[in-house]
Amino acid sequence: MTGVAAGTTTASRSWSVWGCAAELSVTEPGTIEHAERIVRAELAAVDAACSRFRPDSELSMLARAGGRPTSISPTLHAFLEAALSAARLTGGDVDPTVGSALVHLGYDRDFADLGPTVPPCDEIESAISRTGFITESDWSMVTLGEDHVTIPDGVGLDLGATAKALTADRCARAVHDELGTGVLVSLGGDIATSGPYPDDGWRIEVCDGEGEPSTVVVIGSDTGVATSSTLRRRWMHEGQMLHHILDPQLARPAEPFWRTVTVIASSALTANTVSTACIVRGPAATAWLDRIGLPARSVAADGTIIHSGHWPDDGEDRS
Template sequence: MPLVETLPIRADTAQWPVWGTTARIVVTDPSRLPEATELVRSELAAVDAACSRFRADSELRRACRAGGEPVTVSPLLAHLVGAALDAARETGGAVDPTVGGALCGLGYDRDFAALTGRRVAPAVRVFATPDWRAVRLRGLELTVPDGVLLDLGATAKAMAADRAAARVAERLDVGVLVALGGDIATAGPAPTDQGWQILVQDRPGDPGDCVRLPAGAALATSSTAGRTWGRPGELLHHIVDPRTGRPAPTVWRTVSVAAFTCLRANTLSTAAIVRGHAASDLLGRTPSRLVTPDLDILRLGGWPS
């Protein structure tokens, strides 16, 4: 995952491995850190049980096994699926939750921590991706077409960061930053002197930017270099172009986007990777940082230089 680190200011920090990356929280009142940690862990566990495609007992997998019949789901899963469908609609299908089968065909069929170092077979299976519009969500009734495997990776982790940060700020009355790999959300008051200081850097040795997030802001980084697998000469990455069922061409090594929700930031950063050379048209005036494979940097929308 992209290396996006916080530089804590008058705050304390906890971190632990989750979902093949690192969960990190920073709070403005160190005395509330144990309670904040438990709240974040609880939120992440609930999201995992709802929508992990790597757990046979998740609600999402149950809906995908229903043979195209409607399934009643929890409010949490309905919220997560609804956000994924909204992201697909807003990006013209660039971020599509129906790419789960394609990801499995490419070899990404288990948690990334278990995938690391694995070599895929020479003949990688590629599955055509159905259109996101084939998925139906009416209230708490979810219908997934028979044979379709949903993957909410482009939106659910970002939503988990948003939800966890909001929950900590509301319950404990503190400022908090929640980082799940490259997905960062904040809630409550920021540190009073310089706000939340974030180092945005994909891999050690890559160019980095230190930026300041105001209270309530979020940042997401999508990368074609972080989650890779396969073997030398045919490495694959996890951002699939729904039009082809293959990893998106590597026009950008990373795209970082700042917004007022992590969900919005990650939706745009993922879509920008998929859109490739048309990314700047998609991003418009949104504060963004795009890095080419040669490590050249394009800053848009007021991203600080």
């Protein structure tokens, strides 16, 4: 979990969305109400386009398209384009076609509604039965045109590895562009900033729960911070405890070599793409991070902390 410590010259709001915490901070307190309306409107638009838990969303309608080309909104186009770009960047380690695999593993509804041993959602389960479950899908099967998309029948999309982070980026830019204030948006720990920042910067606490090592980083404008974790979004399925980050090649949760990986980049989208890929890559992630040079903090399963790319913390990690 990644959180923000607001300064005295900022105003903040928080609420729950998509089974996680939404946090909004602005450097001009008088704009906070308007800023919240902008963010909530963007969240609603993204949910209508990209949710795989709403039967009326565009993404759910794609699952019922039977492999036919389907017209899509500019919003869904932007999010599909981001997901496919993430797949290319990571060589397929971050793949939006894992939706069917997640359903097959029991993650078939908003995580806030997912109990430890809930039965499958009837509507989604019946859809799988009708179309068949494709286990060997990959992102190259998705054909994205200017205003339409085609996915094979039986391939389910999940944009969870990129959508939340891209939404944070879009919300931060929208608030700054319309109101001129400096802004920080955090969606479940995917953080994006835009515009002026507080005199002492945006102070971000990086920690994944009680008892986990924590640290604080200070960031400025037009920056993204994201943490991917094998400790969060876990559920029981057929007697096994699973987490939500799948290895696309196995259609199973990635081996938990890392407890968490946190990355700082020019956008939340890039940060979360890289942090998610690191979880999938396991021990190979360290050399990859060294090559791409992004600041990162990786916590191994045994608690060992590895910093990459000039990680800008304020001191030693502490429990």
